[in-house]
Amino acid sequence: MNNYSIVLLPGDGIGPEVVAEAVATLDAVAAPRDFAFRYTEQPVGGAALDTHNDPLPDAVLEHCLAANAVLLGAVGGAKWDHLTGAQRPESGLLKLRKALGAFANLRPVMVPDALATASPLRAEAVRGTDLLVVRELTGGIYFGEPRGRAPEGDGEKAFNTMVYHTTEIERVARIAFDWADKRRRRITSVDKANVLVVSQLWRETVQKLHDQDFPAIELEHMYVDNAAMQLVLNPRQFDVIVTGNLFGDILSDAAATLGGSLGLLPSASIGGPVGLFEPVHGSAPDIAGQGKANPIAAILSVAMMLDFLEQPAAAQAVRRAVDAALDAGARTADLCRDGHRRVSTKEMGEEIRRNLPTP
Numbered sequence: 001m002n003n004y005s006i007v008l009l010p011g012d013g014i015g016p017e018v019v020a021e022a023v024a025t026l027d028a029v030a031a032p033r034d035f036a037f038r039y040t041e042q043p044v045g046g047a048a049l050d051t052h053n054d055p056l057p058d059a060v061l062e063h064c065l066a067a068n069a070v071l072l073g074a075v076g077g078a079k080w081d082h083l084t085g086a087q088r089p090e091s092g093l094l095k096l097r098k099a100l101g102a103f104a105n106l107r108p109v110m111v112p113d114a115l116a117t118a119s120p121l122r123a124e125a126v127r128g129t130d131l132l133v134v135r136e137l138t139g140g141i142y143f144g145e146p147r148g149r150a151p152e153g154d155g156e157k158a159f160n161t162m163v164y165h166t167t168e169i170e171r172v173a174r175i176a177f178d179w180a181d182k183r184r185r186r187i188t189s190v191d192k193a194n195v196l197v198v199s200q201l202w203r204e205t206v207q208k209l210h211d212q213d214f215p216a217i218e219l220e221h222m223y224v225d226n227a228a229m230q231l232v233l234n235p236r237q238f239d240v241i242v243t244g245n246l247f248g249d250i251l252s253d254a255a256a257t258l259g260g261s262l263g264l265l266p267s268a269s270i271g272g273p274v275g276l277f278e279p280v281h282g283s284a285p286d287i288a289g290q291g292k293a294n295p296i297a298a299i300l301s302v303a304m305m306l307d308f309l310e311q312p313a314a315a316q317a318v319r320r321a322v323d324a325a326l327d328a329g330a331r332t333a334d335l336c337r338d339g340h341r342r343v344s345t346k347e348m349g350e351e352i353r354r355n356l357p358t359p
């Protein structure tokens with residue numbers, strides 16, 4: 001029997017509420033199968049600042065590095081807003097991603113039939129959207145050197161450097177091609193090759209990898225400005241989108257709006273030996289402790305974790321159960337409209353677990 005060791009980092013605000021439902025779902029999906037989970041709960045973000053004066057204590061990081069996977073809730077809140085630099089709750093998260101060598105961020109966006117009317121876009125434009133954004137996470141303009149500010153003339157200049165090495169492009173593109181291979185076998189590589197030299201290398205490298213190793217996958221290149229427009233006009237055209245850090249940051253947030261609530265969106269940061277799985281949303285202090293948080297993003301994050309742990313049938317079972325709960329009309333406050341059954345965080349988790357198909 002496989003016994004996976006999982007570090008839980010519930011964090012702040014609604015983090016602990018949604019992580020509790022995700023963990024109960026992991027246990028429920030594992031129970032009838034030949035694997036199980038061992039959990040170690042550790043503090044991160046504001047919770048770790050309160051107890052250890054450090055948003056990611058070294059001992060917590062060591063637990064994470066020794067685990068099979070890490071599940072994070074969310075960090076941050078007004079109580080820690082006055083802190084700066086390395087003392088901020090979010091800096092614990094950045095340190096964690098870096099230490100785990102997580103160079104690829106995966107964000108799937110699905111708009112099932114039951115949620116099409118919750119989208120800010122027209123239901124007929126988004127219904128059936130099922131795309132995956134693969135964003136390079138540890139390179140590009142957010143990390144490039146030189147960066148800085150310097151006096152110039154009467155004023156000041158400021159500069160950042162967008163830089164990518166072929167190996168950085170290849171490794172994230174390979175992850176994207178592998179996912180495309182498991183999905184609808186279509187990949188859109190997004191760049192700005194008409195203007196940026198670094199994008200020209202990006203495009204050449206992705207094309208070369210495609211021709212050498214993934215010729216059966218349909219590859220198209222798209223400029224980032226067009227990609228932003230196409231995501232809003234016709235998101236259904238996309239299967240896998242692969243792009244650099246800056247463009248991925250912006251496009252994945254634009255894609256995040258398609259389903260109508262941040263509470264639906266899972267993510268995975270992978271590339272190193274230990275994957276980090278977390279909902280896209282933050283700690284939502286406005287609804288924390290009230291049982292209003294939507295646990296679906298956290299629950300779909302553990303579906304991604306199950307894929308990463310090579311338990312695809314269990315991952316699929318979790319996704320089906322989420323769809324079934326939504327089809328049955330259960331909605332947390334963020335998505336509740338006339339005709340829906342309004343449920344709490346815990347009730348939504350229970351509804352999903354009741355709908356888990358038997359293996």
Ligand code: NAD
Binds near residue numbers: 077284293
């Ligand atoms: P947020 O994602 O916490 O909340 C934005 C809005 O979405 C709020 O109205 C909130 O109620 C709603 N929302 C978010 N998740 C929801 C869910 N699961 N169910 C229902 N509604 C949900 O973003 P924010 O308000 O900009 O930030 C709040 C705090 O979270 C800040 O301290 C910020 O720094 C932090 N933050 C952390 C992360 C992270 O941990 N990965 C990401 C973003 C923001």
